[in-house]
Amino acid sequence: MAVSTPILGLAVLAYMMVVFYLGWVGYKQTKDNDDYMLAGRKVNPFVLAFSYGAAFISTSAIIGFGGYAGAFGLGILWLVFMNIFVGIFIAFVVFGSRTRRMGVNLKAVTFPELIGRRFQSRFIQGFSGALITIFMPLYAGSVLIGGARFMETALNIDYNIAILILAIIVAAYVITGGLIAVMYTDALQGALMFVGMAILLIITYSKLGGVTEAHQALTNMAYLVPDNFAAIGHTGWTTMPAFGSPTWWTLVSTIILGVGIGVLAQPQLAVRFMTVKNTRSLKRAVLSGGPFIFMMAGVAYIVGALSNVYFFNTQGMISLEVAGGNIDKIMPEYINSAMPDYFVVFFLLTLLAAAMSTLSSQFHAMGTAFGHDFYRQGIMNGKIGKTITVTRVGIAVTIFISVILAYILPPGIIARATAIFFGLCAAAFLPMYSGAIFWKRMTRQGATASLIIGTFASLFWLTFIHAKEATALGICQAIFGQATLLTGTWTLVDPILVATPLSFLVAIVVSLMTEPMAKEHVEKCFKQNE
Template sequence: MEIATLITFIVYLVGMLIIGIVSYRLTSNLSDYVLGGRSLGPGVTALSAGASDMSSWLLLGLPGLAYATGISSMWMCIGLLIGAYLNWKFVASRLRSYTEVANDSITVPDFFENRFRDKGRLLRIISALVILIFFTFYASSGLVGGALLFQETFGMSYNMALLIGAIVIISYTFLGGFLAVSWTDFFQGLLMFLALVIVPIIAIIELGGPADTIDLVRSMNPGYLDPMDSMTTLGIISLMAWGLGYFGQPHIITRFMAIKSVEEVPKARFYGMTWMTISIIGAIVVGLTGIPYFADQPLIQGDVDQSEKVFIYFADVLFNPWVSGILLAAILSAIMSTIDSQLLVSSSALAEDFYKALIRKNAGDKELVWVGRFGVIVIALIAVVLAYNGNPEKGGASVLDLVSYAWGGFGAAFGPVILMSLYWKRMNRDGALAGIITGAVTVVVWERLTNAKIIPFQLYEIVPGFILALAAIIIFSLIGNTPKKAIHEEFDEAVEKDL
């Protein structure tokens, strides 16, 4: 391990902790801790949303998938780009205006309760439970990715690598809350972007240029450059269905709630989609160039678990130790930028949606902030236990597998409810509750039945989950009571503010 790479890593980590300390001084109440006082500009909103969205999947999972399967991985990326654009277009500004109108809601469960006047608080509790359950899996995927990075870079054991990564991430999320998370994600997003531009360009130059690179990949297996290679109709639907997940990801849509104003959304959308498009293309090219470059190396085509290290190998062999340290820090950025957001949303669910709603209704802001901070520790510890049992080298799930499950869970449970609550005035509390439960349960059950071979075909669980949740929302809303006049008036006000 080069001392230069180690120094670069340490400087990067210290920088993240400094942002956490500065943000600590700027955080005085729960709204600051959970939503940054709705003060984010378009650049920070866009890049922090993108960085928290992509996680270790962008620098480990996607390059690994492209390395293992070739250009057919593009179907997932097309679905994600379409889904992200539609999310920015139809959810961002409407959710920003509606959460402010709906009693200044600061969390997703808070919005559901206020939107549908749920005095029994069942909507808040069920949605907060869904957040806690699926985010433990999501956060554990990032911790697995971080452990693989530290393990490969520093030669330490998986368990030690897992512990170090967890301590750093918990520290600045604990201190600074939403502002720390958003600003660190902004800088991490820039670093990820630069890494995914630099690495594929240098790799292509090393292989003799674009034409030679394409010829080398084709010579190894023509199927690597065939988007339909080994693909079925259901396979393409499953990959593109990842785009459906965007509408229900709490750690992404809270950025929409936190942007300074509705007028800033178009600018943020442009920044976010540009960042995402270039980053995804870069990640795929990293995987494809790795096929000929590491033809004689210990990476294994077809084995996604091993292939997820392709970016790490490139950072090590293409650059001097100082640059290598920066590129490896980019992977850590991708990991940290998602876990910190997930921990923050989960801790806000504990503080605002359980502690204040059920235990201490008169709890003050400072008390709730500290409940949130300690919630970060508790949730992170559960994720660490899951990650400890999930070492891919010992048969645990890959980063991509863990992300897939959590992404599908949120997309099916919250996506239809968010969309319909923003655009259908007739939707009521029973429809929202039925949609959340139906979506979440379908994802869990479908995944189990598929693994047990009871369902004889492979279809990403978000597809049936999303469809059935939509059906449940419509059916239960129509057979239930019509929403009261006050709810209709609030809906109209939110729409007017969005125009």
Template structure:
């Protein structure tokens, strides 16, 4: 226990030193928001990866994989192919160049300047500022559950203490402080995850034998899950079953595509000075994501076999029904104690690196995008307004962290990814690739995608509609439509609506000024 505390303190000292280094090098608003556009490619790639992957992916989705099985590995494929390869090669380079041409500092700002619309920048900023804390809370719950199980600290105390430590270096360090600490944290996460998968496979007698052992356990799937379409941990759920829709429409598609329109990731593209940095980041990012989600979604299902061999129970029974506790319990009960201590640091790192960027983006969304640009406030108070925004984002995140129910990490993450995808993705893609896209098309697509996503969430998608209760209050029915529609993710419906609105309205309205387009596409 004493060793644990010493290691955690040493780790925090290094983190604060890097935050301080970031603060020392922050002179301008550009430094604070996009790290002066001069960040090292390794730091950028690790920062992108460490921001992308958090306790939500490892503990939340790892726990979901322990419940649903290996079919979740399709999300790893999309994380690498879409979240790294497509994101960097096709979105990153154009975002960087357009960001520089238009002197944009944030994701909403590049959209607002490209379509010459303060409304787009302000609305995007507000959507991010209001809903990002739900995703941030998912990450915060992940680390708080781990602290609760491993350090025996009450859930609420871990949640508050962790938030205070994080607030200190984000509010003062700016994006430079965030990215320096990210690079260290990403490296630590990588090493621990590789050890975790090697240990797990060796416990079960190698790769092939481990998979075969898990395949032979299909008869142990609880009856309740079988009724929903569970076919065993090494098989896909039954096609068209409720579980199939949850795995493939919410987890794989919703999160896999939604990564392209994540504001805290898109802003990373604007922090490097040339395309070579992005090319190099593809290599580092691809390996890093495989080591993160690939391992989490492999160890999750295999934990059933290890738990069954050692304790005669499957994972969900070990965690007493809370999937967010499966990975922490696996680390605590199965792995050696030296590993558990270092893994705790890796999870602190995973949570801190993602939360710090979420808080930073929450702050810039309020300070820069809404307060300064959309409301037209001037007078050099933008860093102060951004710091105020960071503080508010942290408070909202703590509120959600204390309020959300158990087993919620993967669902809360998928909600934010899906919302960003249907609200921003068609507009973002058109901004970078389609000169014929117009301001009216972008506004309609953004607002239409947002409304469609929320309508489906409140009136159709059973999980949220039942919890919110508005549909029942207005119509007397829990959801307006029955199966399968009530298990289809909002993003499956809202994203196509948003795409159609973008195309139809743009073609029906007049082209933007040639001079403006020339400036936007100056370096492409």
């Protein structure tokens, strides 16, 4: 489908003008470290909810996980439940209020600094900052791929050029405006995404004859599952994979649990809890955040699966065949084939918004992790003053790394790369973070041991046990002469199911075996401030 270049150009220009205006507003309001790092701790609940949701739901959800649904079906809708219950309700109501309170008490401006000050440990802050700096570019690279794939398909421009365009635009307002600019633009982009996904769902059902008709047609297509997919547990697009099959383990342990639980320990999301005036704002944000996530993730997964019905009706092929075997191309191919011209233009803006909102949050988190946590505290021991300049350099460096990864990562990687980073965060940060805000008895030694064990257990499992990564990396093969150290079902189990429980256990045992932290310090951390 050819998109009208003048109309597209005007739409993108108008959108960019608004984004850069909001970035300029953020720049003008950024006066000090608190403004750059935490948007001045005075963010509106609506802005928080849409900024959080837009940072959470990116092109990796729409393109990557939507494509996964196109290939493997609607079982991924369990992830929507996890996104809303864990990612919104538990995150805001249970974790959010305590995070905000402790952040104010300790005057922390980043997620690693919050944990580092809670346990009075430069090492924890510096190590956490380094971990984010090194591994978050993998997630950012996957988001860049999602946006660039749609631009490639819709605009017929070179994929490599599309990556550069996205990265440069986002870098411009993140580096200058800090978190104020990020959250303002996120809120606009979130609203645009909500409208775009609502229209996409309505048009899809209308094209397929209605809700019941569309899903019945998809159910009736089970016989079209390719033999190689059926052999690994694919039973159809409206049923769960065969229990215990490779596809079932990937869906349940890697996608649903990896992303569904890992969201609680995402540094770029947790830091948003420290941007509001009070805990009432967090509770109000839940009312906006829940429906937003449902519309964004739920619609992407439903439409991704239903694209099989459309392509079979029009081309006699399932979605994966139309996309040439690349999962990441299913959603772009469907939008460009099935949607009217005007909507292709609007959806391009929706995807730009999804990519830019998540990328801006990632770039800001990576820059602050490098400049403030790793360099200022971890290396320089706080001996330099404001870190805005170093943070801006950190943002630029991590953007460069993310772009390089977007060029070299293999096809169909978006959902997988996202799940890897979420799972790593769950193993490394979640036990330590949970103990920091809920358990007064947790000690510095327990937190440190949990952080180290969680990190290296997750990386070890990825490198030597979990077949998808271990086989691709080839390190285990080179050292031990075999693709994985274990065989059978163990090679299908995601690291989150092994590394995270181990990290929790270590945190508890080591804390109970070591001296409690000073009572005065602990009471200061947990002090009520409202």
